[in-house]
Amino acid sequence: MEHEFWHERWQKREIGFHRHDVHPLLTANIHQVATPGTTVFLPLCGKSLDMHWLLEQGYRVIGIELSEMAIKEFFAEHNIPYQAEKEGPLVAYRAEGLCIYQGDFFELTEAHLHAISAWYDRAAMVALPPTMRAKYAAHLQEILPATAKGLLVMVEYPDGYWKGPPFAVSTDEIMASYKASYAIEILPLLPGFTLGGDANVTERGYILSPKAVD
Ligand SMILES: C[S@@+](CC[C@H](N)C(=O)[O-])C[C@H]1O[C@@H](n2cnc3c(N)ncnc32)[C@H](O)[C@@H]1O
Numbered sequence: 026m027e028h029e030f031w032h033e034r035w036q037k038r039e040i041g042f043h044r045h046d047v048h049p050l051l052t053a054n055i056h057q058v059a060t061p062g063t064t065v066f067l068p069l070c071g072k073s074l075d076m077h078w079l080l081e082q083g084y085r086v087i088g089i090e091l092s093e094m095a096i097k098e099f100f101a102e103h104n105i106p107y108q109a110e111k112e113g114p115l116v117a118y119r120a121e122g123l124c125i126y127q128g129d130f131f132e133l134t135e136a137h138l139h140a141i142s143a144w145y146d147r148a149a150m151v152a153l154p155p156t157m158r159a160k161y162a163a164h165l166q167e168i169l170p171a172t173a174k175g176l177l178v179m180v181e182y183p184d185g186y187w188k189g190p191p192f193a194v195s196t197d198e199i200m201a202s203y204k205a206s207y208a209i210e211i212l213p214l215l216p217g218f219t220l221g222g223d224a225n226v227t228e229r230g231y232i233l234s235p236k237a238v239d
Contacts, residue, residue, distance in 0.1 A: 028091055028129070035092040042148050042191065043071060047078040050178050050215065050230040051145060057232050058174035059084060063142035066173075068130055068165065069149035072099035079145075080122050087141060088125040089115075089133055096125050130161070135168045144169065147178040151191040158194070162202040175207065175233035181214065182226045199231055207233035 034040060059065050061083030067076060070088030072095045079086050090096055096118050100107045107120040115128035126133065144165070153161055179194040187193070196211055203209060212230035 031091050032094075035094045040071070042152070044074065047074050048147055048178065050212065050228070051075050051078070051147070051176065054176050054212070054230060054232060055079070055082075055084075055143075055145070058145075058176045058234075059143035064140050066138055066141040066144040066169075067149075068144065068146055068161075069152055070125065071095050071148070072102065073147070075145065075147060076123070076125075077103050085122045085140075086124075087138065088123075089130050090125060090127060091129060093127050096127050099125070131164055133164075133168055135170075138168050138173075139170060141170060141173055143174045143176065145176045148180075148191060150177070151180045151189075151194050154189070154192060158192070158198070159202070166203075166206060171235055174235065175203075175231070177231040177233065179229050179231065180217075180226065181229055186225055196229070196231075203233055207235055209233055 055065070062085070064085040064087055065079055067073065067086065067088040070076060070090045071092075072090075076086050076088060076099065093116075099105075100118065100120065105120045105123070107118050107123075109116055109118045109127075111117075112126075114132040115126045118125045118127060126137065150158055150161060177199065179199060180191040181195065182193050184193075200209060210232040212232065214227045214229050216224065217226065217228040
């Protein structure tokens, strides 16, 4: 999707992807990929309540988000004072335990993520059309530390049922994107996303553990 598409979504308040609760797959599985005190990375983070919950549990959080509006809303809604600083093509919004980079995910480098122990992808990969998803997964794996574990939440629905975003991302695609470097645990399907409880739309979690590095 073009950047303008997302800026418009935020400006027009078409943010049906934003959940008003903490994601149950996060609360149930975060302990499998990270321990409190370590840093979790959220690509395409929006103003997700999941970031706030992670901070409350004692995790440190790094996010990246295109929309300045989303980031400012996050800090305002949680009454968190922050400092913003331009850093090359990105702007870093920093608070205690938290750094949200404003800008394009593809501008993020290894240096930004060297301290993370895990990443949590909810509504990030599924926000992107197929050709961009391949680039997303490739760039992500280029910049992640080799030891980082992943907790992923993907959306599934029948072919042609929904135009997207969110796009449906199958287990086959997750395998093709990550299995060269990660052992992949497939979690059970959950009813979901935030499309009004539509039974045809479901979410599935994955836990990615790096294969042994020689
Ligand atoms: C479907 S929303 C999901 C937000 C969040 N993960 C959540 O669960 O609520 C996707 C977000 O990705 C952001 N985004 C889209 N393309 C991006 C890019 N290239 N770099 C950084 N953020 C991007 C959008 O502005 C939007 O907030």
